[in-house]
Amino acid sequence: MxxxxxxxxxxxxxxxxxxxxxxxxxxxxxxxxxxxxxxxxxxxxxxxxxxxxxxxxxxxxxxxxxxxxxxxxxxxxxxxxxxxxxxxxxxxxxxxxxxxxxxxxxxxxxxxxxxxxxxxxxxxxxxxxxxxxxxxxxxxxxxxxxxxxxxxxxxxxxxxxxxxxxxxxxxxxxxxxxxxxxxxxxxxxxxxxxxxxxxxxxxxxxxxxxxxGMRTYKISLKGVSNHAGTTPMYLRKDPMAGASEIISYLEEAAKEHALPTTVGTVGKILCKPNMPNVISGEVNFYVDIRDVDPQGIEKVADALLNKTNEVAKKRGLTSSVELIGESDSxxxxxxxxxxxxxxxxxxxxxxxxxxxxxxxxxxxxxxxxxxxxxxxxxxxxxxxxxxxxxxxxxxxxxxxxxxxxxxxxxxx
Ligand SMILES: [Zn+2]
Known part of the structure; x- marks a missing residue:
């Protein structure tokens, strides 16, 4: 049997x-x-x-x-x-x-x-x-x-x-x-x-x-698209470099400034014009933050919003942050x-x-x-x-x- x-x-x-x-x-x-x-x-x-x-x-x-x-x-x-x-x-x-x-x-x-x-x-x-x-x-x-x-x-x-x-x-x-x-x-x-x-x-x-519970944000950064060879570094408004700064910070925020249960991820990123020899004009990425304790999500979300403003200001980019999904723990x-x-x-x-x-x-x-x-x-x-x-x-x-x-x- x-x-x-x-x-x-x-x-x-x-x-x-x-x-x-x-x-x-x-x-x-x-x-x-x-x-x-x-x-x-x-x-x-x-x-x-x-x-x-x-x-x-x-x-x-x-x-x-x-x-x-x-x-x-x-x-x-x-x-x-x-x-x-x-x-x-x-x-x-x-x-x-x-x-x-x-x-x-x-x-x-x-x-x-x-x-x-x-x-x-x-x-x-x-x-x-x-x-x-x-x-x-x-x-x-x-x-x-x-x-x-x-x-x-x-x-x-x-x-x-x-x-x-x-x-x-x-x-x-x-x-x-x-x-x-x-x-x-x-x-x-x-x-x-x-x-x-x-x-x-x-x-x-x-x-x-x-x-x-989870929260998903869409972050959008706009700069100036230009030639990757002729544009000196000090004349750039590069949203891709800005995005990388925010994304690395997300890892740090979830690891060190939240709770042991908090996790943060960027799993999707889109950029325009998405060419190897062109400085991007616009980068959009999605941030997924989760925790069983709502406080953990709150901490990372606050830190992320502040960081986005700071990076945009420093680099001369325009930024927007949109909450696109949320579920409670x-x-x-x-x-x-x-x-x-x-x-x-x-x-x-x-x-x-x-x-x-x-x-x-x-x-x-x-x-x-x-x-x-x-x-x-x-x-x-x-x-x-x-x-x-x-x-x-x-x-x-x-x-x-x-x-x-x-x-x-x-x-x-
Ligand atoms: Zn299943």
Whole structure:
């Protein structure tokens, strides 16, 4: 007979081969042909367990294990199966498959539960189609409306409404399917860490305490574009040199003038005219600042704005700073942290209470119910790339812990 670990491995590997980029990682955008094939695979597995399957207008799969007293709110388990371009096979899928395995085990062992369980496979978590992350869970929790869906577009100019309709979804029904507070008793998501702490510390389990908030700024510097050979250094107004000064300072500010948990990144930079022999006339770059403590974000943001003004003044550039995105940090439920921690102690699993630098679907549910997360290690801390790996032994431990914690929560 197949062991739990064999089944988990089989499911993850079977979904991994459904990719638009074979040999180059997992590329499985929501609402694509690959998404449809992965869903069909999951539906077959869910049907074997007699789950009641419903797909909402945004494409979130809601599969209910109708057990116990059906009038009681459910314990929700879930994650996502969509990916970034050329991503890894464990991000999201690990949580979905662990939840599926949990239901298999509970059925096989005939575990009695007071409450029903619901497995939710959230659509469009990665933001690969429209640049908006966690879209499925935002729609499910009423944070994104039908009107908003008609306004967002793919890079090819197709609206969110049309993309979802073309996938066969009843998009007009999204308002009706919004989650209600009384529908849910708790939510747990198992996910790969996507960072290197657990692997480095040789610890198979992370219990998440807080999820970092973030702020994204677009900084624009304008100077004078000119010939790279004929313009002496003292006559330049070079926004690229100014940008480099601000970017190096961001690293220093996040490292030395904020909190140990604060991180700051510039991952995107655009310059005009972008020629090797021309001094740039304009440079735009994006600053991503994150922390579980809002004070850390505040400190770096203030320092960055001051530095930008100072550099612009000194170099004769014009500058503008635009806040283009913001999300608050969230604290996860101490009740669920305790349920997971006490299970880890009972089972004698080595664990670490930690923060999440990445935002996840479960963060969208924190104002609805008690939310918890379990992390399993990402080898070498790699994620969102074809090299993303997690040991199946660790996923099995995470899944065991999930089972123990869910049994506790579903019997409350
Ligand atoms: Zn994910």
């Amino acid at each position: 197949e062991s739990c670990m064999d089944r988990i491995k089989r499911d993850i590997e079977n979904i991994a081969i459904i990719t638009a980029t074979p040999q180059k990682g997992s590329t499985r955008f929501s609402y694509s042909d690959e998404d449809r094939r992965a869903r069909e695979y999951l539906f077959k597995e869910m049907e074997k367990l007699n789950l009641e399957i419903k797909v909402d207008g945004a494409g979130n799969i809601r599969a209910k294990y109708a057990h116990g007293n059906e009038s009681l709110p459910s314990v929700i388990l879930g994650s996502h199966i969509d990916t970034v371009a050329n991503g890894g096979k464990f991000d999201g899928v690990t949580g979905v498959i662990s939840a599926l395995e949990l239901i298999r085990v509970i059925k096989e062992k005939k575990v009695q539960l007071k409450r029903p369980l619901e497995l939710i496979v959230f659509a469009e978590e990665e933001g690969s189609n429209f640049g908006i992350t966690m879209l499925g869970s935002k729609i499910l929790t009423g944070k994104f409306s039908l009107k908003d869906l008609k306004n967002i577009k793919t890079y090819d100019g197709i609206t969110g409404y049309d993309v979802m309709s073309n996938f066969g979804l009843d998009v007009d029904s999204i308002g009706r399917d919004v989650l209600k507070r009384n529908d849910v008793a708790a939510m747990i998501e198992l996910h790969v860490e996507q960072g290197g702490i657990l692997d480095l510390e040789d610890t198979p389990i992370g219990i998440v305490k807080s999820i970092a 969230v604290k996860l439920s101490s009740k669920i942290i305790e349920a997971i921690e006490s299970s880890a102690i009972e089972e004698n699993y080595k664990y670490k209470i930690m923060n999440s630098g990445a935002v996840h679907d479960s963060a969208m549910l924190t104002n609805f119910t008690d939310v918890g997360m379990i992390f399993v290690p990402s080898i070498g801390g790699l994620s969102h790339c074809p090299e993303e790996r997690t040991n199946y032994e660790d996923i099995k431990l995470g899944c065991d812990l999930l089972i123990h914690a869910v049994i506790k929560l579903a019997n409350e």
